[in-house]
Amino acid sequence: MKAAAWILNFGSGHVAAVGARQQVHLMYDPQVVDVPATPHHCSQVVFFGAHCVPVFDFARWLVDHHSAEDRHYLGLYAFTSGVDAATHYGALWMASPPKRIEVDDSMATALPENPAGRWQQVARSCFEEGGAPVPILDLRRLFSGDI
Amino acid sequence: MWAVLQFGSTWVAVDQREAPAVESRDDLIESRAPALGSIRFAGADRPVFALDAQLVPQRAISPESRACAILRHESELFGLLCDDIAILSALEAAEFDLPPAMRLADTPIHSLVRINDQQLAVRSSARALAQRLGVGSSDQRSSPPAEADALALPSAGEAA
Numbered sequence: 001m002k003a004a005a006w007i008l009n010f011g012s013g014h015v016a017a018v019g020a021r022q023q024v025h026l027m028y029d030p031q032v033v034d035v036p037a038t039p040h041h042c043s044q045v046v047f048f049g050a051h052c053v054p055v056f057d058f059a060r061w062l063v064d065h066h067s068a069e070d071r072h073y074l075g076l077y078a079f080t081s082g083v084d085a086a087t088h089y090g091a092l093w094m095a096s097p098p099k100r101i102e103v104d105d106s107m108a109t110a111l112p113e114n115p116a117g118r119w120q121q122v123a124r125s126c127f128e129e130g131g132a133p134v135p136i137l138d139l140r141r142l143f144s145g146d147i
Numbered sequence: 148m149w150a151v152l153q154f155g156s157t158w159v160a161v162d163q164r165e166a167p168a169v170e171s172r173d174d175l176i177e178s179r180a181p182a183l184g185s186i187r188f189a190g191a192d193r194p195v196f197a198l199d200a201q202l203v204p205q206r207a208i209s210p211e212s213r214a215c216a217i218l219r220h221e222s223e224l225f226g227l228l229c230d231d232i233a234i235l236s237a238l239e240a241a242e243f244d245l246p247p248a249m250r251l252a253d254t255p256i257h258s259l260v261r262i263n264d265q266q267l268a269v270r271s272s273a274r275a276l277a278q279r280l281g282v283g284s285s286d287q288r289s290s291p292p293a294e295a296d297a298l299a300l301p302s303a304g305e306a307a
Contacts, residue, residue, distance in 0.1 A: 036269060039251060042249050052259055052261065143248045
């Protein structure tokens with residue numbers, strides 16, 4: 001089975017994918033607002049229309065320190081909640097614009113083992129692209145507050 | 148109506164009924180920890196505290212602090228130093244839930260309040276701020292007197 005996806009580059013060699021239809025908007029150096037007393041990896045929001053959208057610094061969450069690379073691209077993604085089936089939004093910092101590709105079942109591979117246990121928390125499956133594993137993000141889980 | 152307190156780059160909105168007065172920082176009488184000092188209000192000395200822009204309790208007074216908001220938590224009144232205070236009508240602002248991914252277990256933030264295109268305040272309460280500051284905790288209520296060591300009795304062996 002074939003499906004379209006976006007490969008997201010978080011910098012420092014960390015990449016992941018989301019479904020093609022999950023990407024709603026892409027911004028370059030948008031105005032974000034810092035929120036105090038929040039986790040280091042999710043301490044900003046961006047306003048998108050009438051929505052207040054949490055901004056997730058995925059590279060920082062993955063390796064627990066600042067990425068050496070500047071990340072100017074902010075992708076806005078939609079996902080549904082299991083509780084109310086409503087559409088929710090989350091934003092992710094990236095080092096470069098997302099790359100669109102076609103994925104099929106023959107590309108499936110195991111999730112990366114490092115950093116230990118991290119990918120298993122936020123991805124359910126993975127495919128290989130250019131010789132490297134690309135985990136498919138579970139956005140609902142990523143923005144749930146349970147990780 | 149909300150009272151909006153400024154701590155550096157952070158604005159914190161509380162229900163105005165929980166902030167019955169504003170005093171000048173110049174009226175602060177500095178003293179020992181855990182409070183930074185006290186301020187006279189409604190016939191009694193009220194402990195005064197401070198927060199930084201990350202809402203972390205501070206042991207030193209910021210030179211930017213110009214005002215002291217008096218906050219009411221249950222029957223207790225306490226002071227909170229801040230850079231500035233504004234009054235905002237709830238009707239002028241849009242309020243959003245704090246996204247789940249941004250919630251820490253001990254967060255004092257109830258929601259986010261967009262004041263205008265450029266400005267965001269976090270909505271909190273006197274209760275949540277009091278908990279964060281340790282207002283009413285046992286070490287704040289009953290600091291031992293400085294003379295406590297001088298009053299210590301010798302142990303049984305030493306007395307013999």
